[in-house]
Amino acid sequence: MFIVKYIKDVFSGIKSLLVGMRRTGYYFTHHKEIITEQYPDNRDTLKLPERFKGEVVMPHDANNEHRCTGCTACELACPNGTIKVVTKFDITPDGKKKKAIDKLVYHLELCTMCNLCIVACPSDAIVMAQTFEHSVFDRAELTKILNNPGSRIMDGVE
């Protein structure tokens, strides 16, 4: 019947609108739900979520050792040439040559924080840091060398 469908349409339409209004009315009256972060004021207490991607860093332990083997998987994975791995050959105590990183150059100004390098890394040497205040006056400062000077690879990481 046409008229039954018409009346049903009217009531279901009103009902769906009321459901939406109930939701916004709930938010209007419940100010605890507000998610706004008043950023420069709450810089000290700011809590970023775990998955926030600020920049690529290479963690070092207390002995100034990192986990990077210099396999260049991150360099290959990067879609816009942000990472450049400069390798060298170390001489191991038993006289063999071993590939290691000299410098891991990271161009923050090119990075889109896509996380592909982190996913590609087989030895979990690089992670995303939660820093995000990257503004500098000279763009040369955005080209970073991720491994600390004098650092070496951790034992047992192949």
Next chain:
Amino acid sequence: MPLTSAFSIPFSRFDIHKMWSLTDITTNIHDWLNETFSPTWVLIIEMVIAGIAVIGLFAVLGLVLVIMERKVSAWMQIRLGPNRVGPKGLLQSLADTLKLLVKEGLTPGGADKFLFNLAPIIALVVAMLLMAPIAFAKDFQLWNLNIGVLYVSAVSSLMVISILMAGWSSNNKYSLMGAMRSGAQIVSYELSAGLSILTIVVLAGSLNIPDIIYSQADGWWIFKGHIPALIAFVIFIIAVTAETNRAPFDLAEAESELTAGFHTEYSGMKFALFFLAEYVNVFIVCAIGATLFLGGWMPFHIGNWEAFNHVMDYIPSSIWFFGKTFFLIFVIMWFRWTFPRLRIDQLLNLEWKYLLPISMFNLILVTAIAILKWHF
């Protein structure tokens, strides 16, 4: 144009309790002016006072409604809203107005300069004309004319002229499209707004706004008129939301498709006039809705609860009026920040297939109720 309207019907119920009233102030001013000046000068001075009062109300309404809209929208979207300028951000709209005042009012090279500059003024003048018959408090209105409701619905349809004028003279395709959409929308939604106003006119038996308010002394029409009055109220709110070009019916502006619709090319104070006119129109349609359905400045009374009714009578009538009006404004803002925008065909379907037939049927029903005296 005397500031006070002399309402002839004595109403004993309200004489018992001396309500704090704007009427006393205006009567005192009127008497003092009559003692001091000749009648011609009294008329001129009173017109100037009324004009200044309306302009002042405009400015205050613009500031208050803009900050209200921004706060309501923020809280509904789980945001904080403006909170930097002044205490709790309440002076934000004042700062914005100052910014707009000092900006250049640019006129595009290809525009029709006369019409382009005339359009925002017409928008504002129409909004000002609509202020005339509204009863802001007990016996307090600018112009008590016997066809107040008809006057409001007639003058409010002039709004479309300023929008079409702005859209056409801007010489911009987005402006013209926005203006044309707005024309189609306002012309079609006026019908159901008019029909839902008519239901109350039928029940109250008068087009005079004080008459309609006094007919609600024993209960507002939304309660007295049973379900048909409720349906008329819902249709009225939907139709006036569309008439004032607000979301979900803001096709005339449609930021995402038409940049800003008819006021794309406007800047500075000319833009501000359109903005102000929009908010003042929202205030006016809500005031009309409050007058027709919620009893205007009439206090809320429940049957025979004498004590409760006495307490209600002590609240000034202007507070009742503005409270109801701002409640309706809040409802319309609630719509805006909840519902998605309609497409133009959905918009016209809603009017011609749903609102108009329902309100016509509703009008017949209300007429039957009024004739058979079924209302309370």
